[in-house]
Amino acid sequence: MGVRCGRVEHYANAKLVEEKVFKDPVHRYIHVRDQVIWDLIATKEFQRLRRIRQLGTTYLVFHGAEHSRFNHSLGVYEIVRRITDDVFRGRSEWDEQERLLILCAALLHDLGHGPFSHAFETVFHTDHEYFTRQILLGNTEVNGVLRKVSEDFPDIVAQVIEKKYPNELVVSLISSQIDADRMDYLQRDAYYTGVSYGHFDMERILRVMRPREGKVIIKSSGMHAVEDYIMSRYQMYLQVYFHPVSRSAEVLLNNILKRAKQLNEEDYQFALEPTHFKAFFENSITIEDYLALDEYILLTYFQFWMKEKDPILSDLCSRFVNRKLFQYSNLNPEEEPERFNRLKDLFAQMGIDPEYYLYHDCTTDLPYDFYRTGKESTRLPIFLLMPNGEIRELSQESLIVDAIAGRIKSDHKVYFPKEILHDESIDANLRNELHKLIG
Template sequence: MAYATEKLREEKVFKDPVHRYVHVRDRVIWDLIGTKEFQRLRRIKQLGTTFLTFHGAEHSRLNHSLGVYEIVRRIVDDVFIGRSEWNESNRLLSLCAALLHDLGHGPFSHSFEKVFHLDHEQFSQQIILGNTEVNQVLSAVHPNFPKQVAEVIAKTSDEKLVVSLISSQIDADRMDYLLRDAYFTGVSYGHFDMERILRVMRPREDQVVIKKSGMHAVEDYIMSRYQMYWQVYFHPVTRSGEVVLTKILHRAKELYEQFYQFKYEPRHFYSMFKNELTLQDYLNLDEAVVLYYFQVWQEEDDPILRDLCRRFMDRHLFKYVEFDPAKEYRKFIDLSALFKKAGIDPEYYLVLDSSSDLPYDFYRPGEEEERLPIQLLMPNGEIRELSRESEIVEAISGKRRTDHKLYFPADILYDETSKKNIKRQIRQLLGIR
């Protein structure tokens, strides 16, 4: 039997709180799950610093990756099978891309990406194409198979229908993380009728379309996504955690460049500080490693690094106020000057953070590929863009919402043992008592 079609003697299942069970029958999928690169995802949280806000948000990228795989498995094995528009030879490609789509995420990934200018999708491709256990499994299917999987994840594959299963405005990735993140954070916003959406999905040449009868379930999905972004993903306390974490990394890098003598040398960060990061260096990083450094750096001589690490580890985060940078730019300059007078470095302790989301958009020439619109399959066979049929979706289409907040250490500003008058001026400018 060819490896690509080999089945396990007995089906394996993973008990899952969102999908009840994740089913594995393909030998290739089982072998991929067992690779060290995939198992590394156990040590990377799905939601980064969100655990500082919602204490249940401890689930991992591995949880989510298995969930995305299970949704795609159900689509290709239960919904698409036997339909003329679906190429059955793309089944294994779809399953592998779904399982491995987040393989390149690093610890606290989005914060790390911003500081060190990294791209987790590029690392996913490097892991798939490099000298790794994942590559060995995929190459055993066919020498060109790793490249095919990498191209799906990079959204450069000619198999546009397969790409849309894991990367579009309604895909298995988003459906799983909305339901999973809602479950683990304990909120009610992210719930929608996934079963209904799966039943009304239909394959077309270049993307999945939704039967018109399932439109209301899709509306519910889009509104759930909108609510999750503003109530969970962009929660100001979570963002405060990201701000502090980001500033720790900036400070460590700056100290390294100044030839500071660390008590606990950041060996795992050296290649990033030098912009010489190798794939193996990247794979050696996980959140346990990062948190170890944050723990020991609480004993460093540098007061800024020491203080920021204590804040992150003990959850003594920055406070915040609403702030409009376009209208209050002068105020930010004045605050920066006052922070310096008070002996507080504004580079690390006065941080403007912005969050922005576009809940749904139709296709616009020149926009990124993921803005491919959700298409409805009408009873007469016609294809119609969702916002042309849904008044709810039309009302939010193309409307980007942006939120700006200014973060600062309130405890230092209220400590009047020194620079009392300057700190009072700062509090007055910030509008805090």
Template structure:
């Protein structure tokens, strides 16, 4: 039997708190799971710094990736199997894309990406197409199979049905992470009726649609996503930890570039500081490695690197206030000047941060960006965009919400040195706006 169709002698089962069981029968999937690049995802947290807010949020991108695979396996093998609109030959490519879609994520993903100006999607592509165990496994299917999987993840694959199962406004990726993150953070927001949604999904030509009878389940899903973003993903305390994490890496790079002699040299980061990193350098980094450096850097003689590392490791986070950039940027400049006078470096200890989300949108001709909408299949066979029929979804469609915060170390503003200046800072922070 050829490798693409080879089955395991006995089905493998992962016990999972979200899907109960995750089933693996394909030899290709089993081999990919056991590759070193996929096993690395055990050492990357799904929610980055959120464990410092929600103590249960210790789950990994490994478990999430298995969950996305399981949802797509169920859709392909149970929901779409036998339907004339579904091409059974696409089964393996969509299963592999589901399993490997997050393969390129780095430690504390988005914070790391911002500091070093890298993109995890580019690394996913490099892992799929480069000199890796994953690439060797995919090549055993066919010479063009790694490229096909990469195209699905990059949303350039010719079969848009396949792409939409992994990347759309109602896809397996979102359906898993909402439920998984809700479970591990202990919140109720991310729960929705996934079983109902899967049962009303239908393959149609170049897209996947939802039967109109399932509209209310989709509304619940969209509202769950909306609540999870503002209650969990954009939590201001988790963002405080991200700010400090970015400042640790920024300070380490600044010291490295200046020729500073580290007690613990940043060996694993040097190639990133110099922009000479390779895929091998990237794969050598995980959150365990980074946390080891942070613990060692607590003893560095540089006071900023030492303090920032200690803050992150021991959860001494910054306080925050609301911040309106439209009104308060002049005031931010005044605050920065006062911080300097108080002997506190504003580049590291006065940080503005913003985050935004667009809970649902649909394509508007002439506007930038492709936003594939959720389409409903009406009883008479017509296709209608979701917000045209749902008042709930219409109310939030196209409405981007942005939150601005100003972060600072409150405890440094109450010690006895330069008390008058620090009191002036505190008064400014208490005023309206900031």
């Protein structure tokens, strides 16, 4: 890592005079002993994560889901700290020189997320992983802290987060099928949404983790704890992450941003000029532009845009702010193109723009990676260490995991304003046909 001598080495190894702790509802306490970690938490780029929700629009379904990426990032850091300090320490396969590197990567892995990440990235074609790297390497407070470790340290941290670091063991701690990222967000999301699905025996999993041959492996005696973890993921995906009402809120958000972008292209005169969006509309985004935008800013614009003269933007913002979400119906346009096209025609005949009021959504478009093996996965699968020393992929040994691995089917829905089904100002024949098509 280039951390070898003098003042630089001193800072890399510097400890706080007194350990700092954060009270946490998931891990009870989050412990900070390293000066570098404490300084990174204090940067404005990391503090910005307080203003980015972990679950985007899900708070409109599960009212407790107000937790932030700040909470989650601290949680991922704490799990990795426990693994490096308690589980891996003293094992020949683990290099203590990489401890600070993986702690920094764990803490900063979500640094580049934008407001309401998924919808925002879809409309403006941004990539949170790209902006994480830009924040790490750019003229930022985070970069300044990392460069005090060594000049190349920001780039090395970025390599870990981008999954390009040569030691896959380090990468796997924050990006694999059983990484600290997933172990934190499952428990944290379950806690804040109030559901029971995301709970599993993390203590047992940590006890049976071992560093081996460039990856984390699990002793076979802990297989049942891992099965419980996989089932927790399965249930959370179906009951929380793929929840159709949360997806409805995201549809509204997507269409608000799309409409604002369209109006800007048409030189529409906003009552409140979208100053914070200009760089995104024009695809000329700087790090400063990106960091200046958070969910508080978006919601402020939405409040003002409720009074815009453009009826579509005004209506969509009012629906989102006041939680007047779209209704949904099961329909896959790829399988039933005639049905979907007829719906678009009906909407147009009713004077309702289908571009903004009839939306097809599919769960495979959502940013959640359920357990897959081999080439189908973007993350290292889970490996078991058998009593005879052989290493086996989890689904080869677990009937439960084999039964569900990669088997979540795509869920296609169309979203629309439910009031049109009962709007008596619309021709009765059109409404009757609409009822038949939507079901």
